[in-house]
Amino acid sequence: MNKITRYEEKRIARFTGTSQGVKPEAVYPGWTNFVSQRSVRAIAMAMKSSCLWIATTGGVIAWKWKDNQPYQRYSSEHGMAGNEVACLCLDEKERPWVGHSEGGISYFDGQRWQVYFDLQTETVRALTGAGNYPGIWVAGQEMVYYISEPSQPPKPLSATPDISTVDTLALLVDDKQLLIGNPWGLFQASHEQAPEQIAEEIQSCTALAKDRSGRIWIGTPTGLCLLENNQVEFWDDKVSGRVLAIAVSEKRIWVLTSDGLFLIQENICLQVPIEKPVTIRAIAASTSNSYLWVGTDQLLAGVQVIDSNRSSWYLDLLTSAPDDILCNFGRCVISKPNSEQVWVGTVGGLFTYQLTDKKWESFSNNREDIRALALNSTSNTFWILSWPNGMDKRQLDGSRADYNPVPQPLSLPLLLAMGQDGHPYVLTERALWRLTTANTEEIVLSSPSGSLCMLQYDGVWWIGTSQGLYRLINGKWQLVGDQPGPLEAAVYDLTVIENTLYVATANGLWTLKNSHWFQHNIDLPSNSPQVWILAPSIHFNKAIWLACEDGVVCYDPFSCKICKHYTCINSGLASRRVTALVESTDVLWIVTQAGVSCVTLN
Template identity: 20%
Template sequence: MAKIVRKKADMCTGDIFLPGQRAAHFRIFGPSTSGTARGRMAPRPMRKSLLLLVVLLFAGLRPAPAQVQTLLQGEWRSYLSHNRTIAGVEKDGLIYTITTGGLFSYDPQTTEIRTFSTIEGMSGITPSTIYHAREYGAVFIGYSDGMIDYFTDPSQFQYLSDIQRNTFYTDKRINAFAADGRYLYVGTNFGLVIYDLETGLPDTDISQFGDNASRLPVSSVALYEGEVYVVLQGVGLFRAPADFPNLKDPAVWLQEDSDTGLPEDQQVLEIGARGSQLFARTNSTVLVKENGFWTVYAPLDEPWNKLIVSDQGVGGTRIDKVAIVNRFDLKYTFFIQANALDAVPYGESEFYVATRFRGLIQFDEWVLTNIRPAGPPSNDCVRVAAGNGEVYVAPKGYNQIYGPDVNALGVFYFQTRNGTWTNLDSVNGRLPREVATGFARVHYDDESRTAYLGSWGRGLVEVREGELLDFYTCEKDGLPTINQICTPSNLENTRVSGIDFDPYGNLWLSFDFARPPLVARSPGGDWTQVPDSRFPQGHHIVDMIVDDYGSVWMINLSQGILVYTHNNTPDRLDDGQMLNLRTGLNQGGLPTNDVYALARDRDGFIWVGTGRGVWVYYDPFSIGQGSIVDASAPVYERNELLENTVVTSIAVDGGNRKWIGTEDGLFLVSENGDAVIHQFTVENSPLLSNRINDVGIDQQTGEVFVATDRGLISFQGDATEDNGNCGDVFVFPNPVFTDRHEAVTIRGSLRGAKVRVTTVSGLLVRELDAQGGTAVWDGRDVQGRKVRSGIYLALITDDNGEETCIGKFSLIAR
């Protein structure tokens, strides 16, 4: 079979749980001091069946922490939620579950969990369906864009990309699979595609069945007694001989009807085959076809959303329950208090239930166990801030037009040193109820190790290492609101849109649509409001930073930039003046008034992300003195940097280089923007999506966190912030194995320092320039030759040659 192979990354698993670690679980057997409770089987009235009622308590449930390995330079790691599961299959004793964060496997014997994403070779992280082709020994995963991943061993994903690459069809979502060993039948939103698995190529595609319109969705597929059965969504059930030479002929496909016993008043929604039986699900009945005729297998009290056909029996899922039926009767039902989407039979009596919000739930002898990898509660992430091994993620707080999106998601907090995720919300008591909704902004202050969490409606929260320090609202602290209304019925009106500190220690907050939209809190705790009269009519402040001179730069949505200067009186925060930087010569020089990002670099320049690329204000001091200065565009390959690209985020690393998030991927550019060092897209990297919401950098480690519209991922950069003195030198990996490690990271440098790699006898091997506080060595000498095994020293000298740090490491050449 023709195969396209993408190897798993050598050193980067991306797993939250490492091999050998146990999955978090919580079992309820019945009231007892051991925290367990046993459910009871009760007779169902008027039925020869049993009803199993089991309640799963989710409160306080937390997956076990994972030890997080240090990333090597250039490696990726995903931080994805697997709470929203979709469907699952069993293969070789493992349960594989697709989620909105990719895929994870669970071993019931060892309780080991492994997660898979684009880092491990998946083509995406938002699959639509999964299928185990037992005769072929492979698991197939379909996506909404038509892509198909498959594997016999999950360490090596392979791909069928023909549907995705086809330009004739627009809606290519994969809905269902069926296979007979050689041929794979794929139900899509435009019809049926048949793959020849021996060649890896499409054999045929069918877009019309009978006299019906073409390109209708095929929602379910089954193979039964030499025929292919498909459910044409909203139309009915069709069949054709599997070995017919021209299945593209619409006349070959016959619709099942009352002639074969199919009730005319019931529409088939899903089908599944088992031996000599073909089962069909309608809204009120499970039907079975035997010996060429349909009969009722079991009536349904309420509609199912999924049909389960296996050797253990026939059943289905319905919101909060899974039911198993016998012919004409209900065998038993177990309740799970979670929205059940699919169930995977395992062994004689176990089921693994995919749920909409609670991960995977194991049902075994009336005991429910929750199984989910460690991760954030959801993959929503509009902003991210990091520092000192801590990561704060604001999930979302507003909709596409910046209206409040009231939600109780809280803020997601991750500690890299121990691999634990904590949801900061009011449910677990981490945040006060007065302000624990709609978080859309996060700011991390490295010096105080304090994070500031901005709610798009309720105010500001101050935390340190995930613990509440204080909170600020319109009721408690007089924070501004829309139309200056602060009543219990108007508590969604304090929309924090920007958070930053000035050089004098004042905390500045901007507010969207508020009057006034800008306030400051002094180091002594006093609040000062900038008069609303300083602002133009109809202001719409959606973000803000403060420059090195204390001027406040604000994005005024679709109206350019507002700059509030303190008028040379930094002790008076309310007597400054306002400048408006817009398009036009001597008006600010912006290419468009659509501004989406602001960043202050290590030289004090202000970098601006617009709807037409990146522009820079190189003289913020003059602007702070009240002069209008025009922006300039960095020039890359004779063009303006990222010209005509929508720039959504800019972050500055320890080497003063710029990480730029766009709607077309992630870029790393040089200090002055005249060179593109990296360009990452979903096509050439594990990046989850080309649409970047935000970029945050842990300046102490150099890890670059990328918030996308599909989740959070990170890249280990090669620049860190220098600590201003010659401290501890951290060299990793140590020891270095040249057949496994492509580079050596030397961290602990001073900005602009020279790093010399030498032998212990003092022979110079290589001289490197540090990016911020980090240098990277490729294991070669000055002549480009790979070095021999031995002990090496890293000598770091500041730019004056006055201070030297020493690190030692071993290298094993293989």
């Protein structure tokens, strides 16, 4: 065997793609998702249709590359069970199936995406086509299943989870056998045979592929192995690093590792120089032996390797869409009632959207984590709490509120809320502060541990923590121990509607009015009492929006009835992991950890 030989970088060709992204018509009328799809997680090539299916952290892209047609951008409003996709495969009909990291499986029926009726809460770790059989194999968190058709129930591989089916990292069909790779090794099973360990020399398996000669290539945390005739050959001295993916073409083996991209041909291993600043996330072999599809954090690229002296990178094969400037992990949102503008804070910066312009605009660098926003409707200004920049202030048009530096409280800011006096208040690691244009004023020299939210109600400051609800009385934080009441339940959010305090807790929704507590028993399918996020509703008079394990609910606290209930199964909701809600101009904005959803309420 030859040792690793690096390519001499003779020629790097750049190519700017001309294919534009388009959104098909939404399956759920009135729903729109704003989500970046530039970060790729898996690629699959449908050979008969020449369609490239690309799974991303914001949905699925379909591109008929031979015709260079506009590529299709699919997300949850098109029928999928959420935006974030973890894995992808094609069945024997070249029908794409995707697994969602927060639970569920979706498949494309040729016209639209559908949600598979079972395993809707199962975290899907890996998928593969079933080879000569119809359907697919699915790896969940603890079990591997076989699904023959979308209308058929999943068939578990074994009666109970065991070491062979837990935390699966890779699946591969070899003739009638299914190979399962996980942190404990390589296992073999079939429809008739329970899983058993094979090739015991392999202590952990991260990737699997079968070449045209029938040999099995096995990725491990330390390199590459070859399984042939029940014998294991280690290639760790040729392919280094943790193997992330393996792709097979007619005569070549492509291996993506934490150390780079490797190419194997005729038992010679070469390392391909990666065009900077490309970060490769997924690979897929093309119909051409010399060309490799490459999924990156900037969508799709490709590399063509002619020989050891000639390689060409093709970057930006697909033109980015306007939504691709977004960071999908949202934290907070503000909007004035009846306004057509919304501001969204994310872990990757601050963004605003105008309904009239239908365009997102960025107002900070992507290294700024926006932790909270507080709106002063009277002055048309809002305050920003971000890490690591601290406090900032802007007009609603995005301009700076004034030219003076914004005063910064001492110690790390944790929470931000607008006081009833029109000034912003900041809770830090050591105190509660009142901010003015010129300075900061310390209100109380202490703060409860595990603070999650805060609000001023009836002239008193309230703080929700992981250990219960606190209020500021005579300069001290006191646990609210009223009975009935939320007691020491974790408090996630607070809001006030018509002089009533609403409290979202781990044991349900509570309200406080005239010193009386009331617990609302909301009838939801999961029977989970947890409520995470609250927001007043304008469209549904006196109702309140709730985010919980069952999705997003509009709840009437007076009749104790549900007005609306949106889930990832019956609507275009981006994710169950909702972080903020706001209603404006008959539009409900839902900020999640997998993009921003909005639905027209008319």
